[in-house]
Each structure stands twice: as C-alpha cells, then as structure tokens.
Amino acid sequence: xxEILNLSRRDFLKTGAAAGGGLVIGFYLPLGNRLTAQQTEAxxxxxxxxxxxxxxxxxxxxxxxxxxQGVYTALPMLVAEELDADWSKVRVEPAPVxxxxxxxxxxxxxxxxxxxxxxxxxxxxxxxxTARAMLVAAAAxxxxxxxxxxxxxxxxxxxxATKRRLSYGQLAGxxxxxxxxxxxxxxxxxxxxxIGRPTKRLDTPEKINGKxxxxxxxxxxxxxxxxxxxxxxxxxxVRSFNAxxxxxxxxxxxxxxxxxxxxxxxxxxxxxxxxxxxxDIAWDEGSLAxxxxxxxxxxxxxxxxxxxxxxxxxxxxxxxxxxxTKKLEAVYEVPYLAHAPxxxxxxxxxxxxxxxxxxxxxxFQTMEQIIAAQxxxxxxxxxxxxxxxxxxxxxxxxxxxxxxxxxAVQVSKAVKAPVKVIWTRxxxxxxxxxRPAAYHSISAxxxxxxxxxxxxxxxxxxxxxxxxxxxxxxxxxGVDQTAVEGAAxxxxxxxxxxxxxxxxxxxxxxxxxxxVGHSYNAFVVESFLDELAHAAGKDPxxxxxSLLGKNTRHLAALNLAAEKxxxxxxxxxxxxxxxxxxxxxxxxxxxxxxxxxxxxxxVRVHRIVCAIDCGPTVNPDTIRAQMEGAVAFGLxxxxxxxxxxxxxxxxxxxxxxxxxxxxxxxxxVEVHIVPSNEKMGGVGEPGVPPVAPAVxxxxxxxxxxxxxxxxxxxxxxKA
Amino acid sequence: xITFKVNRKAQSVDVNPDTPLxxxxxxxxxxTGTKFGCGMALCGACTVHLDGEAVRSCVTPVSRAAGKEVxxxxxxxxDLSHPLQRAWIAQDVPQCGYCQSGQIMSAAVxxxxxxxxxDADIDDAMSGNVCRCGTYQRIRSAIHLAARMKAGxxx
Numbered sequence: 102x103x104e105i106l107n108l109s110r111r112d113f114l115k116t117g118a119a120a121g122g123g124l125v126i127g128f129y130l131p132l133g134n135r136l137t138a139q140q141t142e143a144x145x146x147x148x149x150x151x152x153x154x155x156x157x158x159x160x161x162x163x164x165x166x167x168x169x170q171g172v173y174t175a176l177p178m179l180v181a182e183e184l185d186a187d188w189s190k191v192r193v194e195p196a197p198v199x200x201x202x203x204x205x206x207x208x209x210x211x212x213x214x215x216x217x218x219x220x221x222x223x224x225x226x227x228x229x230x231t232a233r234a235m236l237v238a239a240a241a242x243x244x245x246x247x248x249x250x251x252x253x254x255x256x257x258x259x260x261x262a263t264k265r266r267l268s269y270g271q272l273a274g275x276x277x278x279x280x281x282x283x284x285x286x287x288x289x290x291x292x293x294x295x296i297g298r299p300t301k302r303l304d305t306p307e308k309i310n311g312k313x314x315x316x317x318x319x320x321x322x323x324x325x326x327x328x329x330x331x332x333x334x335x336x337x338x339v340r341s342f343n344a345x346x347x348x349x350x351x352x353x354x355x356x357x358x359x360x361x362x363x364x365x366x367x368x369x370x371x372x373x374x375x376x377x378x379x380x381d382i383a384w385d386e387g388s389l390a391x392x393x394x395x396x397x398x399x400x401x402x403x404x405x406x407x408x409x410x411x412x413x414x415x416x417x418x419x420x421x422x423x424x425x426t427k428k429l430e431a432v433y434e435v436p437y438l439a440h441a442p443x444x445x446x447x448x449x450x451x452x453x454x455x456x457x458x459x460x461x462x463x464x465f466q467t468m469e470q471i472i473a474a475q476x477x478x479x480x481x482x483x484x485x486x487x488x489x490x491x492x493x494x495x496x497x498x499x500x501x502x503x504x505x506x507x508x509a510v511q512v513s514k515a516v517k518a519p520v521k522v523i524w525t526r527x528x529x530x531x532x533x534x535x536r537p538a539a540y541h542s543i544s545a546x547x548x549x550x551x552x553x554x555x556x557x558x559x560x561x562x563x564x565x566x567x568x569x570x571x572x573x574x575x576x577x578x579g580v581d582q583t584a585v586e587g588a589a590x591x592x593x594x595x596x597x598x599x600x601x602x603x604x605x606x607x608x609x610x611x612x613x614x615x616x617v618g619h620s621y622n623a624f625v626v627e628s629f630l631d632e633l634a635h636a637a638g639k640d641p642x643x644x645x646x647s648l649l650g651k652n653t654r655h656l657a658a659l660n661l662a663a664e665k666x667x668x669x670x671x672x673x674x675x676x677x678x679x680x681x682x683x684x685x686x687x688x689x690x691x692x693x694x695x696x697x698x699x700x701x702x703x704v705r706v707h708r709i710v711c712a713i714d715c716g717p718t719v720n721p722d723t724i725r726a727q728m729e730g731a732v733a734f735g736l737x738x739x740x741x742x743x744x745x746x747x748x749x750x751x752x753x754x755x756x757x758x759x760x761x762x763x764x765x766x767x768x769x770v771e772v773h774i775v776p777s778n779e780k781m782g783g784v785g786e787p788g789v790p791p792v793a794p795a796v797x798x799x800x801x802x803x804x805x806x807x808x809x810x811x812x813x814x815x816x817x818x819k820a
Numbered sequence: 821x822i823t824f825k826v827n828r829k830a831q832s833v834d835v836n837p838d839t840p841l842x843x844x845x846x847x848x849x850x851x852t853g854t855k856f857g858c859g860m861a862l863c864g865a866c867t868v869h870l871d872g873e874a875v876r877s878c879v880t881p882v883s884r885a886a887g888k889e890v891x892x893x894x895x896x897x898x899d900l901s902h903p904l905q906r907a908w909i910a911q912d913v914p915q916c917g918y919c920q921s922g923q924i925m926s927a928a929v930x931x932x933x934x935x936x937x938x939d940a941d942i943d944d945a946m947s948g949n950v951c952r953c954g955t956y957q958r959i960r961s962a963i964h965l966a967a968r969m970k971a972g973x974x975x
Binding site: 168169170171301302304305306307308310311312313318320326352369370371441442443444445490491492493523525526527722726729730731732733755756757761762764765767769770 | 835836838839840843846847848850851852853854855856857858859860862863865892893894896897900904905908909912913914915916917918919920921924942943944946947948949950951952953954955956957958959960
C-alpha cells in the first residue's frame with residue numbers, strides 16, 4: 102500500500118512499455134498504473150486528484166513534488182479527511198503536467214515558496230468531499246434510500262438503519278455514473294480525524310528498502326549516460342575541442358557539443374566520466390574570468406555607499422538619525438551558498454521525432470515542459486514530464502532557465518537515444534545557481550528610552566529574478582522583493598524606517614535557496630536588533646517583546662520559545678543563549694540557541710528550542726521534522742557555508758571543502774507548535790532564517806564578539 | 821569477468837575492473853537503492869557491506885569485490901523487518917530519503933558490532949553519513965530504538 106512508486110513502475114521503466122491507457126478523466130495516466138480494462142471501467146475518478154479502484158485502493162494524484170517536505174503525505178491527508186478514506190488504502194501518484202494541476206496561487210505547476218499545503222488546503226478537501234458525496238449518492242441509489250440517511254467511515258458508506266455497508270471499491274463503478282455535486286459542505290475542523298494529527302509518512306517504507314525511485318534511478322531501454330564538461334568560468338563558451346582521446350575510452354559512444362558545453366555519452370557513468378577527463382577543450386572564459394571574491398567584496402562595499410531603490414520608507418529615517426545622540430552602524434556580509442542536495446542534479450530525456458519523455462526530479466514542471474519542447478523542437482503537449490522523487494530540492498530544482506532538463510534534451514536529440522545526464526558533486530558545487538552573496542550597511546538611532554527611533558538598511562545583492570518571466574510578479578517599484586523580504590517588512594516598532602536595495606552586477610548564476618532573502622535578512626535584522634538591545638542595556642528577549650507591539654504571532658512564538666528554553670535561568674558552565682524571531686512564508690518562528698565557544702574559537706551548538714505558529718496544522722510530525730531539518734540547514738550555512746571565487750573559478754568542489762553538518766554536530770532540537778487558528782503558513786523554509794542569528798547572538802552572549810560576516814570564523818572567536 | 825555475490829545471489833559482470841562498485845550495482849545490476857552522493861567517500865550515501873564491513877562503494881573498485889559477498893539496502897531484509905527498518909518507520913526518519921540507504925547500512929554494522937551503542941558511539945559510527953535534510957536527531961533515536969528491539973525489549 103505504501104509504495105508510491107511500486108515495482109510495476111520499475112518494471113515499466115525497464116521495459117519501456119507505452120504509458121497505460123485508462124484515460125478515464127481526460128488526461129494522460131501516469132506510469133505505474135496499468136489497470137486492466139475491467140479495472141479501468143470500474144475505476145471511480147471524480148476529478149483530477151482522485152482515483153478509487155474496485156480493490157478499494159484510493160490513489161491521490163499529487164501535483165506538488167516530494168523533496169522531503171512531506172507533501173506526499175500531507176496532501177493525501179487533505180483528500181482522505183473529507184473522503185473518509187481508509188488511510189491504509191491511500192497511495193500517491195505524481196501528477197503529469199496539465200493545467201488541472203497548476204498551483205492554485207501561481208498558475209503554473211510547481212513546488213516552492215513553502216506553499217504546497219496551504220495552497221491545496223481548500224481544493225483537495227473539496228475534491229475529497231465531492232468524491233464522498235458521489236459515493237454516498239451511489240449507495241443511496243443502490244439501496245434506494247435517502248442519501249441523508251447514510252454516513253461514511255473508513256472507506257465505507259454505511260446505512261445504520263438496515264446495518265448495510267458497501268466499500269468505496271464496491272461503489273466505484275456506480276459512483277462513476279453519478280453527477281458531481283456543484284457545492285459540497287466541508288467538515289467542521291473539530292470533526293477532523295486525520296488533519297492535525299501526527300501521521301506517519303506514506304513514503305517512508307520505499308525510502309528505506311531501496312525501492313523509491315529518484316530521478317537518478319530511472320533506467321529506460323537503450324539508455325545512455327552522459328556527463329557534461331561545462332565552462333570553468335560562468336558565462337564561458339567552448340572555443341574549440343578535441344574529443345579523440347575521449348572517444349577512445351572504452352564505453353564512450355559519442356561526444357557532442359551542446360549550448361552549455363561538451364557532453365560525453367557512454368554506456369555508463371564511469372566511462373562517461375573518464376571520457377570527460379580525457380577531453381581537450383579550449384574555453385573562451387568570458388567576462389567573469391577575473392572574478393575574485395575579495396575584489397567583489399570591495400565592489401559591494403562601494404555600492405553600499407550609493408543610494409539604492411527604496412523598498413520601504415516610514416517617517417524620515419535620515420532626519421531622525423541626524424538628530425539622534427546614540428547611534429549604531431554596522432556592516433553585515435553573507436556569501437554565495439550552494440544548495441547541495443544529496444541527489445546531484447540529473448535528468449533522463451528521450452527525444453523522438455514525434456514526442457519526448459523527460460524523467461527528473463523537478464519543482465518546475467510547467468516550465469520544464471516548455472523549455473524541453475523548445476530544445477527538442479516539439480510542442481509542449483508532445484513532451485511528458487515524469488516527476489520522480491527529489492533527493493532534496495531546497496530551490497535548486499526550480500530553475501527558471503530549466504538548464505538541467507534542457508541539457509539532457511539537447512544531448513538526447515543529438516545522439517537520437519534516451520540519455521541520462523548525471524551531474525557529479527563537483528559539477529553541483531561548482532555549477533552555480535547559488536544563494537546570492539549580500540552586503541548590508543545598517544544603522545539605527547536609539548531614543549532616551551533605549552528604543553530605536555530610526556533604522557536604515559541598505560542591501561547590495563544580485564537579482565536572479567530580473568530578466569526572467571517572474572520579474573513582473575516579484576519586482577515591486579523597481580525592487581526585487583526576494584532581496585528585501587524579511588528586512589522591508591521589519592516587525593518591530595520603529596517610527597522612522599528606510600530599507601533600500603542596490604542591485605549588484607549579475608554574472609554568477611543565483612537562485613532561491615531555502616528561505617531565499619529571509620536567509621540573510623533575518624541574520625542581519627535579528628543580529629542588529631540584538632546589538633541595539635545590548636546598547637540599550639536591555640535583555641534581548643524583553644527588548645524584542647517591547648518592540649513587537651501588536652504582532653501577536655511573533656510574540657506568541659517568542660514567548661513560547663523563551664519559556665521552553667528557560668530563558669533567564671542558569672545554564673551549565675560555559676554555555677550561553679541567544680534568541681531570534683522571524684516570520685517568513687506565512688509562519689512565525691522563534692528560536693533559542695544554547696552555544697558554547699571553545700578556546701580555539703570552535704562553536705558548539707548544544708540545543709535549539711524552536712517555537713512555530715504556522716496556523717492550523719495538517720501533519721504536526723512533519724512540522725517538527727521540517728523544523729529539525731531547518732536547524733541543520735541553517736546551522737550548516739552559519740558554520741561552514743561559502744562559495745568563493747578566484748580567477749573566475751569556484752574554489753570549493755565537494756563535501757570536504759563545502760562542508761555539511763554531521764551527526765556529531767547536530768544539536769538537540771525541541772519543537773513547540775503554538776496552538777493557532779490564524780492563517781495557515783508554510784513550514785519548509787521558515788525554520789531556516791532564525792538559526793544563524795540565534796546562534797550568533799548566543800556567541801555574543803558567550804564572548805562579547807559580534808559575528809557580522811558568515812560563515813562564523815573560528816579565528817575571530819579565539820579566546 | 822568479475823564474479824561476486826550480491827544479496828546472496830551470484831553475479832558476474834564484464835566491466836573495467838576499476839569501475840567503482842557503486843556503478844556496477846546501480847547500472848549493471850539495477851540495484852539503485854545504493855546512491856551516488858559525492859564520489860569521494862565523503863557522504864556515505866553509497867554505503868554497502870563488503871564481506872560484512874561497511875564500505876563506500878563509490879571509491880571501491882569492483883575488482884575488490886571479486887569472490888566476496890556484497891549486501892545492499894535491497895538485501896537487508898525482504899520485507900522491512902530488519903530492526904533498523906522498523907525503527908526508521910517508528911521514528912519516521914526520512915525526509916527526501918536519498919541518504920537513508922547509506923545511513924541504514926552504516927547503522928547496521930554499528931549495531932552488529934555494538935548492540936547497545938551510546939550517543940558517542942553513534943557519533944563515531946555515523947558521522948561519515950551526510951543528511952542534507954538534517955534527520956540526524958531521528959536517526960539517533962531510531963538507532964537506539966533498533967538496539968532495544970534487537971535486545972527484545974521492544975517490538
């Protein structure tokens with residue numbers, strides 16, 4: 102029951118049979134469900150999201166990608182709740198590309214922005230309720246009783262008066278003939294049996310027995326494997342190449358030039374990689390050949406002296422600053438960061454004259470289909486995108502230019518065979534699409550009561566939105582909102598506020614990285630607020646409380662985290678606490694970090710207490726898991742993360758010099774969920790932003806040293 | 821021809837003997853539960869057992885497996901009955917799941933050698949396995965739970 106991608110799918114992929122029939126509801130039925138003709142006829146498919154078979158199996162077609170955040174469980178829970186399904190009979194199937202599966206808020210099929218659950222909350226519950234009503238109508242018709250005399254429970258329609266019951270599978274055939282009701286009533290949340298209760302993930306079994314199918318695991322008949330030699334400098338182009346030595350490597354079948362480099366195509370990964378090493382390529386390195394992180398830092402510092410585009414203005418911050426007697430000024434800096442999902446990027450493309458199939462882990466189905474079609478010379482409807490499990494996404498698999506799919510399509514088209522393009526870890530770390538580096542100059546003035554009377558922040562960063570189809574939606578008044586989110590919407594009471602954005606030159610490919618602009622703005626805002634608290638001689642927790650005014654959700658999270666962490670109570674010798682609160686993606690999160698700093702400046706994070714108000718919960722255990730994971734993600738960046746350049750080249754290449762947090766460094770994470778009926782927010786990203794400031798504020802409490810540049814450098818903290 | 825056993829079944833492959841075992845398992849034998857993460861023995865996603873010892877198959881030439889017995893995640897149990905698998909389900913450990921085969925294969929050797937590992941033992945044995953989703957806290961509790969299950973304390 103629990104295998105989302107079952108053996109039949111695997112068999113299918115290996116035999117390459119055509120996609121099964123059974124187009125019962127007018128769209129292509131994805132892989133792995135080759136129903137028999139009889140089953141197909143009897144299958145009840147009231148809408149694009151639900152199929153109920155005569156075997157009682159309930160298949161929920163999920164339009165959001167599973168990348169660890171638990172949507173293959175949370176979204177079926179929404180359907181199953183209103184359907185009164187037997188949860189043990191629920192399974193998941195990834196949606197094909199179809200307008201029916203477009204994101205309810207974004208109008209294209211995609212996963213991102215910590216939106217999956219709230220954006221489907223109404224639609225999927227309605228889908229379930231509609232199916233339930235049709236099953237009830239089918240039973241009423243069968244028994245010739247009033248539908249109102251029937252109830253549903255655990256996959257059955259029940260007539261109590263006559264003690265009769267029929268399973269949903271038994272009713273599937275008849276239900277298919279019922280007219281879907283126009284309006285269905287949804288449950289009162291107090292009657293929920295599934296939503297809001299910790300529920301085991303449907304995808305756990307297949308992720309612990311080797312059966313789960315990630316993009317990298319796809320194999321189709323006659324498939325070749327390719328690795329691509331890409332320019333050593335972003336924007337570089339092939340000037341000339343010699344493939345003789347590469348072609349002489351046993352197993353190498355072909356070497357082809359594509360837009361982004363030279364692809365070595367072989368009968369397996371290893372010969373392809375050896376072939377790539379044997380390539381002789383002369384590159385035109387382009388305009389970034391001299392890019393150097395130290396020089397770029399100076400350039401950003403210069404840009405920070407010029408005024409930027411105003412993202413937020415309240416009162417007159419400059420005037421208030423000039424009149425103030427107590428002022429603070431600081432510079433905060435963050436580096437480029439790679440997403441480094443555990444599964445390196447990959448894509449299988451099979452381009453034929455009459456159509457194409459693409460198998461990959463993507464967050465961006467609609468755009469992949471369009472770009473793949475362009476690259477293949479086909480129409481979008483001729484391209485099928487098969488969404489596989491994602492071995493981590495974090496934004497890296499939501500790329501507006503769809504480059505990793507485009508490459509595979511180009512290679513397949515060139516060699517006229519199905520091809521899997523595999524990225525090595527080095528390709529991934531050096532492959533760009535980083536969280537942008539950012540340079541912040543920030544200043545504030547304090548009044549006589551110690552509270553800020555003015556706050557000015559200028560953010561220098563690149564835009565990865567400018568020039569993409571997203572620009573009209575994400576730019577407001579000339580400001581890339583992803584650059585200023587978490588800064589322009591400062592929650593604290595400051596009467597004179599000005600936040601500006603200064604666009605830095607592009608070139609290095611950048612992208613959304615789990616929590617996007619919040620990932621650095623929370624670090625800057627929450628660290629600087631800590632500076633103000635200390636300058637005012639106030640407790641950092643109480644100082645925040647005094648400035649949060651009517652922001653009850655921030656306050657609830659802050660208070661709960663402080664209480665559970667024992668804020669103000671004694672700690673073991675050598676340990677200190679830091680606190681931060683931040684809202685992003687509709688959720689409000691406070692974290693208290695317990696940290697010690699060793700003599701050599703090494704930082705140990707022992708415990709992080711996290712309180713979240715995300716509104717009503719769907720799967721509380723997933724919320725906890727996402728907070729635990731966010732702590733590891735945020736801590737990895739705070740302690741280690743940086744991509745740097747020298748002579749245009751990325752200096753890091755694998756996990757030895759682009760380090761990940763490991764088991765022995767993982768703090769104890771305690772998650773507390775604020776009971777809340779406020780608007781539902783997301784949980785995938787918002788746990789990340791408070792981590793770095795909570796830890797750095799604890800470091801300040803321990804050492805009196807303020808970390809204003811990430812990653813944390815031990816040499817700055819030596820005793 | 822290189823001959824070895826994989827999950828108790830004899831296999832022969834005709835490949836460059838330098839080919840890492842990982843790619844032979846994944847591409848020649850279609851055992852894709854063993855994952856590619858780094859290619860440099862830095863992340864543990866490719867961990868399998870070679871004659872019972874945990875090895876990083878991404879840097880293990882297939883020639884080293886000749887005449888030996890390889891166990892992959894697919895061979896750990898036929899039915900999710902291994903205590904580690906039961907504990908992983910009980911703690912709902914995986915997020916994206918990509919690293920979990922390697923985590924479990926590393927943990928299996930730990931538990932065999934040390935039926936009652938401490939937190940420090942777990943740190944020692946498991947720090948070679950990276951989880952980008954950050955499931956470490958649950959991995960730790962699942963290993964403790966599996967140890968209790970193996971000892972017969974919990975089902």
